[in-house]
Amino acid sequence: MAGEFLVSTRKGLFTVGGDGGWRISATAFLGDNVSLAMRDPRSGYLYAALDHGHFGVKLHRLRPGEDWREIATPAFPEKPEGLVETDGWGKELPWTVMRVWALEPGGPGQDGLIWCGTIPGALFVSFDHGESWEWVKSLWDHPSRKRWFGGGADFPGIHSVCVDPRDADTVRLGVSCGGVWRTRDRGRTWDLTANGMRAEFMPPEQAGDPEIQDAHMLAQCRDQPDRFWVQHHNGIFRSDDGALNWTEIHDVEPSNFGFAVVVHPRDGDTAWFVPGVKDEKRYPVDGRLVVTRTRDGGRSFDVLKNGLPQNHAYDVVFRHALTLDDSGEKLAFGSTTGGLWVSEDQGDNWTEISHTLPPVHAVRWS
Amino acid sequence: MARVIFTANLKRHVECPVSTAPGGTVREVLDGVFAHNHVLRGYVLDEQGALRKHMGIIVDGIVLADRARLADPVRPDSTVYVLQALSGG
Numbered sequence: 001m002a003g004e005f006l007v008s009t010r011k012g013l014f015t016v017g018g019d020g021g022w023r024i025s026a027t028a029f030l031g032d033n034v035s036l037a038m039r040d041p042r043s044g045y046l047y048a049a050l051d052h053g054h055f056g057v058k059l060h061r062l063r064p065g066e067d068w069r070e071i072a073t074p075a076f077p078e079k080p081e082g083l084v085e086t087d088g089w090g091k092e093l094p095w096t097v098m099r100v101w102a103l104e105p106g107g108p109g110q111d112g113l114i115w116c117g118t119i120p121g122a123l124f125v126s127f128d129h130g131e132s133w134e135w136v137k138s139l140w141d142h143p144s145r146k147r148w149f150g151g152g153a154d155f156p157g158i159h160s161v162c163v164d165p166r167d168a169d170t171v172r173l174g175v176s177c178g179g180v181w182r183t184r185d186r187g188r189t190w191d192l193t194a195n196g197m198r199a200e201f202m203p204p205e206q207a208g209d210p211e212i213q214d215a216h217m218l219a220q221c222r223d224q225p226d227r228f229w230v231q232h233h234n235g236i237f238r239s240d241d242g243a244l245n246w247t248e249i250h251d252v253e254p255s256n257f258g259f260a261v262v263v264h265p266r267d268g269d270t271a272w273f274v275p276g277v278k279d280e281k282r283y284p285v286d287g288r289l290v291v292t293r294t295r296d297g298g299r300s301f302d303v304l305k306n307g308l309p310q311n312h313a314y315d316v317v318f319r320h321a322l323t324l325d326d327s328g329e330k331l332a333f334g335s336t337t338g339g340l341w342v343s344e345d346q347g348d349n350w351t352e353i354s355h356t357l358p359p360v361h362a363v364r365w366s
Numbered sequence: 367m368a369r370v371i372f373t374a375n376l377k378r379h380v381e382c383p384v385s386t387a388p389g390g391t392v393r394e395v396l397d398g399v400f401a402h403n404h405v406l407r408g409y410v411l412d413e414q415g416a417l418r419k420h421m422g423i424i425v426d427g428i429v430l431a432d433r434a435r436l437a438d439p440v441r442p443d444s445t446v447y448v449l450q451a452l453s454g455g
Contacts, residue, residue, distance in 0.1 A: 054420040054450045055379060055409040070405070075413040096412035 003325055004366040005332050006046070007340060008034040011358035013048050015366065016332070022342050022353050028068055029060075036320060038103040039366040042111060045129060046366070049100035057097050057118075061130055073097065074116050074124035074133040087156060088149035088177070088212060093120055099153070104161035107168020117158025121148050121175055125187060136187045144178075144192050144211040151176030151214040151233065159319055160218035165225050172243050174218030174230065179210045180243050196246035200234045201279075217319040218243070219263040219271065227268030231261040231319070233279060238298050249298035254285040260322035260333070269297040272324065272347055274317040274333060282316055289313040291322075291333070291347050307350030308341065315339050320362035334360025368395045368444040372406075375450060380406050392423060393436035395446055410448055422451040 004017035004025070013034040015026035028034075029050060035057075036049040046062040060068045076095035085093045099119040106113030116124040116133065123136040139145060148156035153176070160174030169186040172193070179194030194210035202212060214233035220243075221227040228239040235256040236249040249256065257278035264270035273292045276282050284290065288311070291304040309315070315335030322333040332342040338357040341350040368389065372382035380403075387398030393415075400407035412418055416434045423430035423438075424447045430438050440446060 052379065052409075054418065055376065056412065056418055058379075058408075073408065075408075077413075079414050094412075095414055096416075 002344075003330055005323060005325075006037040006039065006362075006364050006366050007334055007357065007360060008037045008048070008320075008362040008364075009334070009338075009358040009360050010034075013037055014357065016340070016342075016353060017366075022351060024354070028062075034361070036100055036103055036362045038105070038364060040105040040114065040129075042105060042108065043129060047103055047114070047130060049103065051099055057100055059100065059130060071130045072126075072132050074100070074118060074122075074126075074135070076122065077135060085146075087120070088147040091149075091155070093155060095120075097122070098155065099157065101157045101159045102161045102173075104163060107163055107165075110168050113168075115161045115163070115171065117161055117173065119150075119153050119155050119157030121145070121156035121158050121178055123158055123161075123173065123187070138188055139173075139181070139183075139190050142190050142192075147209075147211045148175060148178035149212070151216075160215070162218055162220040162228075164220070165222050172218060172220065172228070174215040176216060177212050177214040177233075179213040180215055180218060180228075180230065180246075182243060193242075193244045194246065195244065196239075196248070197230070197232060197237055198234055198248060216259045217261050219261045221263045221268035222265040224266075224268035227263070229261045229263050229271045231258050231273055233257075236261070236273065236298065249294075252292065252298075252301055254288075254290065254292075254303065257282075258317070259319040260317050262322055262324040262331070264324070264328040265326055266328060267295075270295045270328070270346075271298075272322065272331060274322055276316060283314045287312045287314065289315050289335075289339075291331075291350075293347050302347075304343075304347040304350070306348060307343075307352065309339070309355075313339075318361055320364070321360050323363045323365050325365045330365075332363050332365070334363045336360065367442060368440045368446055370395060370399050370446045370448065372410075372448045373450050376406075376409060376448075380409055382406055382409075388442075389440060391436060392425060392430060392432075392438045392440055392446060395440050395444075396436065396448075420451050420453050422449045423447065424449065 007014040012030040013028040018025045033051045079095040102117030104115045114126045124133040162172045164170035173181040194213045197213040226242045228243045230237040237246040255275035289308045292301045334340045340353040367386040389395035
């Protein structure tokens with residue numbers, strides 16, 4: 001089998017691959033907005049987050065041999081009477097889940113444990129395969145959390161959850177806009193670890209404040225777990241010390257702006273990005289859709305375009321819409337204009353699967 | 367008892383038959399309905415009990431004023447429509 005991946009779109013969930021090659025092999029929730037999907041490799045269960053707009057956010061689960069079933073949705077507790085909470089810009093922060101923005105299984109020894117990041121920026125954890133959820137109050141109560149603000153959304157959100165392969169109680173989070181966070185005790189205490197990042201969108205004296213950094217996406221190398229990459233609002237950053245300190249990568253052509261990043265599971269020097277014209281425009285440079293790849297820790301980048309549209313392409317690839325399989329060979333990504341591509345050779349060549357899908361929110365190997 | 371009618375578009379997600387429930391406010395009437403259908407509550411109200419941003423309620427032709435507390439009055443012969451506000455797309 002060539003592999004299989006889940007494509008979450010504005011109008012449903014698509015499964016691509018399987019024995020029939022790179023074709024759409026299954027659909028679910030057609031017509032509904034699927035913001036994110038995930039297969040838990042420990043249980044084999046699939047999870048899909050739906051955003052019904054009118055009716056709110058819901059979670060569904062598919063167990064092998066069964067139909068999709070609605071399960072509990074992460075939810076804030078009742079807000080204390082009279083409490084007014086604001087984000088970093090002073091906007092009132094609602095205590096209601098507006099989007100599921102991260103779904104990640106816990107470690108191999110944590111059967112049933114799932115992390116869920118949301119907008120507004122809260123973290124939830126389930127210990128029973130999503131049957132129920134606990135609000136991680138320790139993070140919400142952290143004084144620095146109160147400075148977070150929205151990046152690309154009305155309110156701040158947690159979009160990346162990296163469970164450390166050495167110790168599953170160590171978890172790092174990427175937050176837009178709120179930097180990078182680490183717990184070493186499964187969520188009881190938290191450190192803010194975004195030293196070295198730079199926020200051009202802030203006044204110069206605040207540009208280095210770690211708690212307002214817009215880390216668009218955080219990726220950890222499985223076999224070199226102290227190596228992290230961040231695609232940030234202001235460029236690409238790399239960490240060699242477990243996400244404590246960050247180094248900005250310069251001179252990235254055609255652009256260092258983007259949302260997505262994936263890192264090779266064995267070689268932390270190898271990572272992929274999908275660049276675009278920087279923040280005020282956000283589309284492929286010169287209308288040419290490319291993927292960039294570094295094999296040397298960011299000293300140089302290959303610009304990969306074979307098989308990708310090079311004429312009037314306005315595809316934007318969101319932070320969850322680029323995925324790499326466990327072998328480190330196969331990539332897939334989807335775009336806001338309904339394009340979907342796969343590569344079996346680390347991005348050297350791409351095959352178009354569709355250019356007529358609904359807007360793609362997320363692509364993830366199953 | 368007031369009569370509660372839900373938008374037909376909810377039916378493909380969750381059971382929501384026409385219901386009747388006692389109560390002097392929209393909150394009391396809806397609580398009566400949701401007591402027998404807890405899943406439906408999450409489709410209409412957020413976790414703070416407020417009407418979801420893109421939902422609307424009309425009681426006897428009057429649009430709900432108190433979207434947070436749902437304190438608008440309801441008579442025993444009222445009809446409460448729970449609808450999609452088209453702002454949600």
